[in-house]
């Protein structure tokens with residue numbers, strides 16, 4: 001081979017490689033990542049409540065994979081989202097609670113979060129609404145906005161109908177003050193609900209959805225990762241009146257509960273380990289269970305409408321055939337099951353969530369019953385988009401998207417250091433730091449009425465031994481909010497340095 005020919009061959013090869021590399025880059029799918037805050041399985045296609053009305057998500061599910069047994073890494077917003085977005089479980093990072101800011105974690109300080117990783121590898125990342133858990137700092141809110149190339153704060157609201165307003169913390173029932181000091185103790189978000197007087201066009205999530213509708217009409221030089229943060233149905237359960245009208249109060253069905261349900265969960269002293277929740281007691285005492293269930297159903301229907309705006313915008317855009325869509329809730333919600341309200345439990349009502357994924361060209365709806373987890377989304381999305389592999393706690397579920405019946409291991413949900421549930425398709429085993437355990441047979445007892453931990457079922461014993469092998473081998477100490485005066489300065493510095501994504505793994 002003469003020198004010139006050799007030179008030309010190398011040039012041709014280099015050019016072919018460059019072209020194929022560019023094609024690969026150009027062919028990369030976009031990602032539409034839709035979070036619906038505090039959405040439990042009260043979604044039509046999940047059947048968690050027989051009266052749920054979510055036509056937009058249900059229609060989307062007809063051309064997507066519905067994960068029937070998806071769990072959260074932690075059963076409250078902060079740890080669940082920090083795990084999903086960092087790719088590391090609470091037991092790895094120490095981000096166990098809502099007050100733990102992921103920027104304080106040494107692991108997260110070195111590692112790109114999910115949107116940062118997409119940005120680092122050739123995507124434009126665009127977000128509005130709640131994706132990261134928010135934290136107050138002296139310099140304002142840390143929204144996780146540092147993780148996106150294009151970000152805007154979500155705004156909007158509406159005036160509550162004063163005559164149909166309920167609030168446990170303020171002692172207000174249908175606009176009337178009924179004070180009872182037993183119930184006015186507040187903890188976390190107020191249990192407040194009722195219809196809004198204004199139109200949906202003024203409300204925050206609807207405006208967020210319209211913002212994405214406009215974003216989906218724009219041109220981008222790179223593939224996009226759009227993170228849509230729908231903030232409802234999170235408390236307060238406020239939604240425009242039209243969504244309350246979809247769920248007439250007198251016919252609203254309240255989930256079944258049994259007043260003796262907690263009697264079979266005992267601590268190491270043989271005493272009941274859990275008490276009925278304050279919200280639950282208030283709703284029963286004043287006979288407003290139907291009202292609160294109606295308000296959640298209405299707020300879910302409103303959230304579904306907002307998701308529908310974005311899905312329709314995608315379907316009508318030039319990106320319709322080359323976009324991966326993920327719709328996810330960050331954990332479940334109790335409405336009296338286990339005499340509990342809200343999240344923050346290791347029972348199935350709080351650990352399960354809706355997760356629906358559509359990859360380009362999925363033509364039919366499919367079900368997957370394997371135990372997947374939000375922790376799996378980071379590795380799954382980088383796998384589907386051809387981004388470099390990365391060491392993370394989750395596992396790509398791409399194989400399940402291709403064959404939902406593949407054998408798959410159980411999954412883990414952690415609520416604070418030392419408290420873990422291991423969930424398989426048949427069993428739900430929980431071990432608490434306080435030394436007691438629970439076991440439920442999900443196949444024969446999906447409502448988890450009967451704690452089998454003290455039963456002498458041979459089969460249960462075998463199951464427990466196997467499930468325990470999935471408990472985390474290592475548990476990080478909780479990352480507590482830094483009390484140091486310079487912590488804010490430190491955080492500002494961290495946020496600034498993160499924008500140079502080369503410094504992050």
Ligand SMILES: [Ca+2]
Nearest residue numbers: 037038077330
């Ligand atoms: Ca949440």
Ligand SMILES: [Ca+2]
Nearest residue numbers: 261264449450
């Ligand atoms: Ca029970």
